[in-house]
Amino acid sequence: MKFGDLTELAVRNLREAMLRNSLTTLGVAVGVASLVAMLSLGVGLQQFASRRLASSGLFNAIFVTSRLSFQGFERRGSESAGSSASSEKALPLDESARQEFLKLDNVTEANPQVRFMTEVRFGNTPYPTMVAGVPESGRTDGAFDGMQGTFFSGASADEAILQMDFAKDLSSQPASLIGKDLVLRYAKRQALGTQPNSGISATANHSAQASGGGFSVVPEEKQLRIVGITESEPEGGFGGFGRIRVFIPLQVAEDLRATEVSDLRDVVNSAVSADRSYASLTVRVKNPTEVEGVEAAIKKMGFDTFSLLDTTRNLRLFFTVIDLLLGIFGSLALAVATLGIVNTLVMAILERRREIGIFKALGADDHDVQKLFFTEAGVMGFIGGVFGVGIGWFIGRCLTWGTNIYLKRQGLPSVDISAVPLWLALGAIGFAILVSLIAGFYPASRAARLNPVEALRYE
Amino acid sequence: MESQIDGAIRAEDVSRHYRMGEALIRAVDGVSLSVRAGEFLALLGSSGSGKSTLLNLLAGLDRPTAGAIFVHSHNLAELDTHELARYRRQTVGMVFQAFNLLPKMTLEENVELPLRLSEVERGERDARVREALERVHLENRRAHRPSELSGGEQQRGALARALVNRPGILLADEPTGNLDSATGEEIMKLIRDINQSSRTTVVMVTHERALAERFADRIATVADGRISSDGKRQ
Numbered sequence: 001m002k003f004g005d006l007t008e009l010a011v012r013n014l015r016e017a018m019l020r021n022s023l024t025t026l027g028v029a030v031g032v033a034s035l036v037a038m039l040s041l042g043v044g045l046q047q048f049a050s051r052r053l054a055s056s057g058l059f060n061a062i063f064v065t066s067r068l069s070f071q072g073f074e075r076r077g078s079e080s081a082g083s084s085a086s087s088e089k090a091l092p093l094d095e096s097a098r099q100e101f102l103k104l105d106n107v108t109e110a111n112p113q114v115r116f117m118t119e120v121r122f123g124n125t126p127y128p129t130m131v132a133g134v135p136e137s138g139r140t141d142g143a144f145d146g147m148q149g150t151f152f153s154g155a156s157a158d159e160a161i162l163q164m165d166f167a168k169d170l171s172s173q174p175a176s177l178i179g180k181d182l183v184l185r186y187a188k189r190q191a192l193g194t195q196p197n198s199g200i201s202a203t204a205n206h207s208a209q210a211s212g213g214g215f216s217v218v219p220e221e222k223q224l225r226i227v228g229i230t231e232s233e234p235e236g237g238f239g240g241f242g243r244i245r246v247f248i249p250l251q252v253a254e255d256l257r258a259t260e261v262s263d264l265r266d267v268v269n270s271a272v273s274a275d276r277s278y279a280s281l282t283v284r285v286k287n288p289t290e291v292e293g294v295e296a297a298i299k300k301m302g303f304d305t306f307s308l309l310d311t312t313r314n315l316r317l318f319f320t321v322i323d324l325l326l327g328i329f330g331s332l333a334l335a336v337a338t339l340g341i342v343n344t345l346v347m348a349i350l351e352r353r354r355e356i357g358i359f360k361a362l363g364a365d366d367h368d369v370q371k372l373f374f375t376e377a378g379v380m381g382f383i384g385g386v387f388g389v390g391i392g393w394f395i396g397r398c399l400t401w402g403t404n405i406y407l408k409r410q411g412l413p414s415v416d417i418s419a420v421p422l423w424l425a426l427g428a429i430g431f432a433i434l435v436s437l438i439a440g441f442y443p444a445s446r447a448a449r450l451n452p453v454e455a456l457r458y459e
Numbered sequence: 460m461e462s463q464i465d466g467a468i469r470a471e472d473v474s475r476h477y478r479m480g481e482a483l484i485r486a487v488d489g490v491s492l493s494v495r496a497g498e499f500l501a502l503l504g505s506s507g508s509g510k511s512t513l514l515n516l517l518a519g520l521d522r523p524t525a526g527a528i529f530v531h532s533h534n535l536a537e538l539d540t541h542e543l544a545r546y547r548r549q550t551v552g553m554v555f556q557a558f559n560l561l562p563k564m565t566l567e568e569n570v571e572l573p574l575r576l577s578e579v580e581r582g583e584r585d586a587r588v589r590e591a592l593e594r595v596h597l598e599n600r601r602a603h604r605p606s607e608l609s610g611g612e613q614q615r616g617a618l619a620r621a622l623v624n625r626p627g628i629l630l631a632d633e634p635t636g637n638l639d640s641a642t643g644e645e646i647m648k649l650i651r652d653i654n655q656s657s658r659t660t661v662v663m664v665t666h667e668r669a670l671a672e673r674f675a676d677r678i679a680t681v682a683d684g685r686i687s688s689d690g691k692r693q
Contacts, residue, residue: 001575001576001578002575002578005575005578009575012563012564013563016563354559355561357559358559358561359572359576360520360544360547361518361520361547361553361555361559362547362548362553362572362573362576362620363544363545363547363548363549363573363576363577363624364544364576365540365541365543365544365545366540366541366544367541368544368576451521452520452521453515453520453521456520456555456559
């Protein structure tokens with residue numbers, strides 16, 4: 001019999017015992033709903049954690065340092081120490097290296113970490129603090145989600161975003177700071193020879209003169225407009241913006257040429273490049289899964305790298321185990337529902353014994369009868385699966401809703417703790433059909449084996 | 460197995476024995492029988508004589524314990540379950556004393572069922588169902604369920620269902636057993652008409668000698684699982 005005819009007959013048969021089959025299907029739906037609700041929590045929490053971690057910008061980032069760095073001063077990969085790679089000529093981490101990184105596949109950014117000490121002047125009061133440059137990707141990667149005000153209007157805008165604690169130091173009403181100006185006082189690095197003597201003598205009280213390929217340091221000021229205030233600390237500390245209280249566009253930070261701690265290395269390092277060299281570069285890739293390949297390529301180019309790849313692997317493993325456990329608990333109700341399918345179909349065989357005999361007398365073979373009962377089980381699984389996904393999604397939304405009421409009372413921001421992605425919806429429906437077919441195997445085989453002569457005698 | 464071939468049936472020393480507790484029941488015991496193409500054979504016998512068991516063997520619903528049944532030179536005893544099902548679909552049509560229409564289906568859907576099993580295209584199915592129902596004069600009752608039809612109409616519907624796949628052989632098990640005499644005669648005339656107009660071989664089981672004598676070409680009497688007499692009707 002053709003699949004269309006089988007399905008039509010199966011649906012007709014299910015309609016004949018509407019109440020019983022509806023209850024059985026409802027059992028499947030409840031089982032699937034339990035499974036979907038559990039897994040939607042697992043998926044939702046994973047997505048929530050991933051979003052938070054992704055917004056930290058750490059998991060798609062590779063931190064690159066030069067092998068020219070002082071031994072023991074920078075973190076180095078154990079495999080590079082003493083390896084053939086380390087015996088190769090170490091390259092400076094300068095602008096040309098940065099451009100080489102940008103040419104690698106899947107690399108979206110290669111930015112220096114510009115951080116320097118400064119003195120913020122606001123209302124004639126000095127506030128010593130740290131300033132960091134923020135790349136344009138900060139606009140979209142979620143690092144500044146939930147901030148008051150706006151992100152920088154452009155890559156070279158003279159604007160600043162303040163960290164909330166610092167903003168509170170400046171004003172008891174932090175929000176009122178937006179739109180106001182502050183002044184950064186910082187130590188500008190100036191290559192020797194660009195202002196022979198004058199720079200040094202003019203700033204004699206404030207500058208330090210380095211010898212060799214050195215530079216002078218002169219105090220400078222920069223006026224910036226406050227455009228936003230952020231609660232969070234993007235990148236949470238490691239290699240990023242930890243303890244930073246003022247964020248400015250990276251381009252602006254680079255143009256300031258402010259003296260950084262790592263500049264001392266350039267002074268004493270005889271292999272200093274003609275270009276400006278960087279203490280480290282943060283290379284960002286499109287996706288955390290591409291970190292490994294890009295990291296290997298950069299190492300091959302002669303630089304040291306570090307990423308949190310292993311941490312992401314462990315995170316994925318953790319959530320996979322959580323999903324598995326939630327799936328097992330969720331499947332228990334579905335397992336009970338399959339017993340309902342077996343019971344319903346066995347009852348149907350008893351009731352439809354004569355009908356099976358007639359089918360066989362008219363030319364149905366064992367496979368036709370088996371397929372008919374299989375299809376009935378599959379249809380119950382499909383309908384139960386579709387309704388179950390809907391109910392499971394609804395339960396997930398209710399849990400999110402309830403959680404957010406609680407969080408709101410605690411003064412915490414709302415979160416989305418459940419998610420039913422397409423793969424989960426389709427997978428759950430497919431699983432419901434599969435489980436129903438397995439449940440239908442015994443009744444279908446029993447129906448197929450019925451002797452037609454005996455079945456026709458059945459009243 | 461093509462239904463257009465001669466339609467002849469040949470049973471050779473066929474037995475169907477089965478155990479009931481300690482006892483061995485010889486429902487059919489060494490029966491040899493030939494039916495010519497286009498012939499109308501009545502298997503006459505009392506209740507429990509083995510005539511229905513013999514018909515089930517000819518229908519491929521049951522397998523002989525011993526012996527061979529040749530239809531179109533194929534031995535039914537040697538066919539596997541799949542081939543036997545195809546034989547029931549394409550070569551034979553069956554009608555029963557209890558009509559055996561499916562109560563949840565309309566008459567039209569009942570008649571269509573063998574065509575679904577034969578995987579006939581939907582468009583052709585409609586035409587064949589209409590043709591079969593016209594042949595038994597039930598074209599106006601196609602949308603009715605069996606419970607809305609009289610006994611005679613149900614048996615005519617069952618005849619339409621048996622004939623819709625255009626089989627070469629029609630097997631009828633007490634087709635008038637549940638009908639009053641007038642309606643029974645009407646059904647018998649219809650079967651006889653089908654036999655004569657399309658040279659369909661008919662094997663009918665009955666316990667009514669008068670009906671058998673009026674309509675069959677030949678009567679084989681079955682008693683205790685054996686053919687006790689076989690000859691042309693008087």
